[in-house]
Amino acid sequence: MLAIVDYRAGNLTSVRNAFSALGAEALVTRSPAAVAAAERVVFPGVGAAASAMANLRELGLVEAVRAAAVSGRPFLGICLGMQILFERSEEDGGVETLGVLPGRVRRFPRDTGCKIPEIGWNQVEGMEDAGVPAGGEFYFVHSYYAEKCAATWGVTEYAGVEFTASVRRGNLVATQFHPEKSGRMGLDFLSWFLSL
Numbered sequence: 122m123l124a125i126v127d128y129r130a131g132n133l134t135s136v137r138n139a140f141s142a143l144g145a146e147a148l149v150t151r152s153p154a155a156v157a158a159a160e161r162v163v164f165p166g167v168g169a170a171a172s173a174m175a176n177l178r179e180l181g182l183v184e185a186v187r188a189a190a191v192s193g194r195p196f197l198g199i200c201l202g203m204q205i206l207f208e209r210s211e212e213d214g215g216v217e218t219l220g221v222l223p224g225r226v227r228r229f230p231r232d233t234g235c236k237i238p239e240i241g242w243n244q245v246e247g248m249e250d251a252g253v254p255a256g257g258e259f260y261f262v263h264s265y266y267a268e269k270c271a272a273t274w275g276v277t278e279y280a281g282v283e284f285t286a287s288v289r290r291g292n293l294v295a296t297q298f299h300p301e302k303s304g305r306m307g308l309d310f311l312s313w314f315l316s317l
Contacts, residue, residue: 123147123315124159126186128176130201131167132301139301143312153185161315162189164295166201167262170226171213173201183219190221190293195317198295203288204267206295212265222288222295224270235280238264245286245298248275251313257306259286259298266297292317 125136127149140147140163147163148155156162164186166173177183190196190206198206205218210226218226229237244256253275261277266284269276275287275296287296294314300307 122155122159123161123163124156125149125163125165126156126182126202127151128166128173128180128182129168130165130173130176132165132199132299135299135301136163136165136199139308139311140315143308143315145315151180151182153181156182156185156189159189159194161195161197161317162186163197163199164190164202164205165199165301166203166205168201169213170201170205170210170216170218170265173205174216174218177205187219187221190219193292195292195314196294197311197314199301200263200297200299203295203297204265206288206293207267207270210265221293222270222272222290224268224272224285226265226267228265229280229282233280237280238262239279243277243279243286243298245275245277247273248287248310252309253306259296259300259303259307259310261298263297 206221272288273285274289277286
């Protein structure tokens with residue numbers, strides 16, 4: 122079973138529909154037990170770090186998500202679901218997050234002339250082992266970015282900053298971009314995730 126974690130942080134339907142298009146049945150759940158029992162876990166997110174962490178605590182999901190991320194089972198974080206895996210975010214005045222991955226999430230600089238948030242397609246380098254061609258384009262929507270770290274897998278650039286577009290550590294994979302909104306390339310990436 123594939124469990125999509127529902128912690129009141131958006132984009133659940135589009136994520137489930139993308140997996141459904143690939144023939145994968147997914148359970149959208151707030152149950153820590155269901156997350157613990159799932160063969161694969163997807164940790165999506167749209168929103169802000171502080172409210173997302175508050176929701177995870179209120180729903181009793183903090184330890185279930187953290188345990189799933191380090192379990193060796195296939196685990197996919199998306200957008201905010203990637204950012205929360207790091208140690209800390211600058212969002213909302215500074216928030217301690219799950220600490221699964223080393224590093225921090227920072228706000229894009231305001232003085233570059235680029236619109237913040239970044240909304241749109243951007244090229245990603247470094248994910249060729251997942252079948253993503255060099256310069257493959259994915260859809261991004263975000264004002265904060267994860268600094269490059271030991272787990273950085275794919276990179277991209279916006280507002281003069283080169284940052285982590287994706288991370289990978291074994292079967293733990295997470296993306297700043299939205300594969301569920303990235304057309305055929307996004308579906309191909311999700312199909313690769315289902316093959317792990």
